[in-house]
Amino acid sequence: MWAQNSTHPETMEIQKLLNEIQTWKDKYSALADEVSTMEKDTLSIQSLVDQLQNSVDNQKSKIGEYEEKINRNEQEHKENIRIMLEENGKLELQIQHIKETSEHLEKETENLKKICSPGLIKKMVFKGNVGNNMSSLSVKHQIKYPVNGGSALITFQKPSVAQQIIAAQQHKVNVDECWINVKAEAVELSVLNSITVSKIIFNQPFLQMKKLECNRTVLITGIPDITENDNLRDLLEIHFQKPSNGGGDVQDLVYCPEGQHTVALFEDEDDGPLRE
Incomplete structure (x- = not known):
């Protein structure tokens, strides 16, 4: 009858300890699960960090290439502008030279117009060279x-x-x-050396200069x-x-x-x- 008494103080103490041990086991198991979950999350986060780092590195590399390309294009653009300005300066000098030459030629032409009259000022002499189909004149x-x-x-x-x-x-x-x-x-x-006049095409003389x-x-x-x-x-x-x-x-x-x-x-x- 004494062995079946569940209210014995020692038995109750043992049961209480067993219950607390089980509670701590349950908490440890829960913590272990949380740690496992956190470890998985950490691995996932590290993977994301690595991916982001790779993406950042790629972007930096592309930015560097773009900056190098922009600098190269800027240098080429500056060189093209310099060449264009230099060529423009040469063209302006050529235009100025052409204008000066044109003005000089205009003045010379005006002077020549004043002192020279066009055309022949001495009569041509027919020397008598006549063929069957053509006649010719020599002039002096x-x-x-x-x-x-x-x-x-x-x-x-x-x-x-x-x-x-x-x-x-x-x-x-x-x-x-x-x-x-x-x-x-x-x-x-x-000078006009000779004039050959065709009998067939009389209005189209052939002028020979020398x-x-x-x-x-x-x-x-x-x-x-x-x-x-x-x-x-x-x-x-x-x-x-x-x-x-x-x-x-x-x-x-x-x-x-x-x-x-x-x-x-x-x-x-x-x-x-x-x-x-």
């Missing part, structure tokens, strides 16, 4: 040759002297105890206006008459001072210019 006419300021036309007695002067090109002339440098050039004339080089006349350019015109003309004639300067007997000299224009008249490549 006077040619106006404009002379700009600061230049002279010198006609020598001998063609060989003119050729020597042209071959030397540069000449030093003594003018009033100083020296001036002038240049000798050949005188070329574009370029002649004067045998005895030389163009001297680069003459500065440093003394009186007559004095300078005489000094030029004296200089080019001297054999020591490569010259010879001068038949005629047409001098045009700086700032003026004149015209010489040629009838034949063997002749010197006539005074107009």
Whole structure:
């Protein structure tokens, strides 16, 4: 009867301890589950952190590439702008040069219009060369040759002297105890050589031009206006008459001072210019 008494103090104490042990076991099990869950969550979070870090690294790499590309494009853009500005400056200089050249040519044209009249000023002569289907005319006419300021036309007695002067090109002339440098050039004339007229197509003549080089006349350019015109003309004639300067007997000299224009008249490549 005593062994079945559940109210024995020792039995109750043991039961209480057992209950507390079970309670702690349950709490430990619950904590273990929470720790396991937290460990899983930690692994998941670490995986997300790694993914985010990889994404950030990729973005940084792309940003670096974009910045490098932008810097490269900016440098290329600056270089293109520099080249464009440089080319624009060159074009402006060329435009300015063209304008100045155009203005100079317009002035020269106006001066030539004042001193030169177009067309032939000597009648053509029919020489009698007639064929069955065609007739031909040979012409000889006077040619106006404009002379700009600061230049002279010198006609020598001998063609060989003119050729020597042209071959030397540069000449030093003594003018009033100083020296001036002038240049000798050949005188070329574009002339109408012949006109061929067809009997069938009479209103369409064939014009043949040729370029002649004067045998005895030389163009001297680069003459500065440093003394009186007559004095300078005489000094030029004296200089080019001297054999020591490569010259010879001068038949005629047409001098045009700086700032003026004149015209010489040629009838034949063997002749010197006539005074107009």
